[in-house]
Amino acid sequence: MTRRVAILISGGGSNMVKLVESMGADHPARPVLVLANRADAGGLDRAAALGVPTAVVESRPFKGDREAFESALQSEIAKHAPDILCLAGFMRVLTAGFVQPWSGKMLNIHPSLLPKYRGLHTHARALEAGDGEHGCTVHEVTPELDEGPILGQARVPVLPGDTPDSLAARVLEQEHRLYPAVLRRFAAGDRTRVELG
Numbered sequence: 001m002t003r004r005v006a007i008l009i010s011g012g013g014s015n016m017v018k019l020v021e022s023m024g025a026d027h028p029a030r031p032v033l034v035l036a037n038r039a040d041a042g043g044l045d046r047a048a049a050l051g052v053p054t055a056v057v058e059s060r061p062f063k064g065d066r067e068a069f070e071s072a073l074q075s076e077i078a079k080h081a082p083d084i085l086c087l088a089g090f091m092r093v094l095t096a097g098f099v100q101p102w103s104g105k106m107l108n109i110h111p112s113l114l115p116k117y118r119g120l121h122t123h124a125r126a127l128e129a130g131d132g133e134h135g136c137t138v139h140e141v142t143p144e145l146d147e148g149p150i151l152g153q154a155r156v157p158v159l160p161g162d163t164p165d166s167l168a169a170r171v172l173e174q175e176h177r178l179y180p181a182v183l184r185r186f187a188a189g190d191r192t193r194v195e196l197g
């Protein structure tokens, strides 16, 4: 049975594009929705150009009322009846009330080798720590931020002269390989870890 995938974004959506492009005829899933919490998210036009239905649930008007925002989000998502949610640069922290019903069905990509560097500014933090390698992780979403079972990681070397931007660009290239690889396995019911790099 083909799994239905909704992808949640906040920005340019480069990971979303890679996920959508990966879901070809031989794939166990297909994209049914790209949803952004900002009307100006650049990924919306890119999703539409790829023929994927889009929606916007603006988070800003809810002014910190997370439950009301998440209720609106859940209603919009439900219209498209997805089996799997992929967070792809979705920059809102979700509460347990939203996350728990999606337990085992929601993935996130994070730009660090978790459990290192949960939260923001991961590339600068890896450089400040003098790490020799850095990377990205796809994990199942649980109520704790950037926790949850790890489904895949990709590693990149930290190079002399790296800046947060140069390191981020190298990690992003790996994100684009890792997330589709994990989704393909996950949608087929396989939670074996993907290791790249």
Ligand code: GAR
Pocket (backbone or CB within 6 Å): 009, 010, 011, 012, 013, 014, 015, 016, 088, 089, 090, 091, 109, 110, 111, 119, 172, 175
């Ligand atoms: C990606 O690097 C993703 O790992 C990161 O935001 C970027 C989104 O880029 N996500 C997080 O930091 C989540 N905590 P994209 O919009 O081009 O896919």
